[in-house]
Amino acid sequence: MHIALGDVTRNQSKMEAMVAEAARRKSHIVVLPELWSTGYALAEAKHYADELSKGMFATLSKTATQNKIAIVGSILEKRGLEVSNSAPLFAPNGRMVGVYRKIHLFRLMEEDQFLQPGPSITPLDLPWGTTGIAICYDLRFPEMFRKYTVDMSARIIFIPAEWPLVRSEHWRALLIARAIENQCYIVACNAVGKTGDTEFGGHSMIVDPWGKIVVEAGESEQLVSATIELNVIDEVRKTIPVFEDMRLDIYG
Numbered sequence: 001m002h003i004a005l006g007d008v009t010r011n012q013s014k015m016e017a018m019v020a021e022a023a024r025r026k027s028h029i030v031v032l033p034e035l036w037s038t039g040y041a042l043a044e045a046k047h048y049a050d051e052l053s054k055g056m057f058a059t060l061s062k063t064a065t066q067n068k069i070a071i072v073g074s075i076l077e078k079r080g081l082e083v084s085n086s087a088p089l090f091a092p093n094g095r096m097v098g099v100y101r102k103i104h105l106f107r108l109m110e111e112d113q114f115l116q117p118g119p120s121i122t123p124l125d126l127p128w129g130t131t132g133i134a135i136c137y138d139l140r141f142p143e144m145f146r147k148y149t150v151d152m153s154a155r156i157i158f159i160p161a162e163w164p165l166v167r168s169e170h171w172r173a174l175l176i177a178r179a180i181e182n183q184c185y186i187v188a189c190n191a192v193g194k195t196g197d198t199e200f201g202g203h204s205m206i207v208d209p210w211g212k213i214v215v216e217a218g219e220s221e222q223l224v225s226a227t228i229e230l231n232v233i234d235e236v237r238k239t240i241p242v243f244e245d246m247r248l249d250i251y252g
Helices: 008-024 042-048 055-067 136-140 142-151 165-182 231-239
Strands: 029-031 070-072 075-079 082-090 096-101 124-126 129-133 156-160 185-189 192-195 198-201 205-207 213-216
Touching: 008 029, 008 055, 029 185, 042 075, 055 070, 055 075, 055 082, 082 129, 082 156, 096 124, 096 129, 129 142, 136 156, 136 165, 142 165, 156 165, 165 185, 165 198, 165 205
Parallel strands: 029 070, 129 156, 156 185
Antiparallel strands: 070 082, 075 082, 082 096, 124 129, 185 205, 192 198, 205 213
């Protein structure tokens, strides 16, 4: 998505159209970028943030139900006097399966000044297996992904993001690395175009456990879709049993 800064109505309409198209393609789940409804309008975060089950959370629930499709993406959540960068996952019946709150706040975008970090990572029990969610800057912390896969047996990790164009090579390298080292699918959705003062890099992609890119978008707004083969996860983990060979007695 090309996110319109602070224009919730415009972003919502775009989201609804893209979700409807994903459902028409018979997709099981659609992944939206980070802060898709507002962009980095963090100075007004308390104004835009909604409580769970209200505002944009209710909108996502309704959209999932209408299209009979699961949805995950990050929005601003009001939590008492604080605001979090939160990624709920809604089932096709509109039920919120769980919500992950961004742990690592990106100080280059002043997240640490306006947002409260999440307290923990959030594994979700979904029909295709244990699933993790990370948000953008989290990608730079491999320990988090290791915990998802080694301690919680995650098979897929979704990553909503607003990753700047200037660091696109980091985006590609880190997505592939996280998939290879954790032998799981990485499904990452980035924003595109200029939002505020930042140009976002696009190149949303799905990377399989071998590190092969299954599908990749470009640097313009578009919806890409793909079918993944879950048996590849077990094949890779059996062929190269890194989890069995880890020396946790040495490096924890």
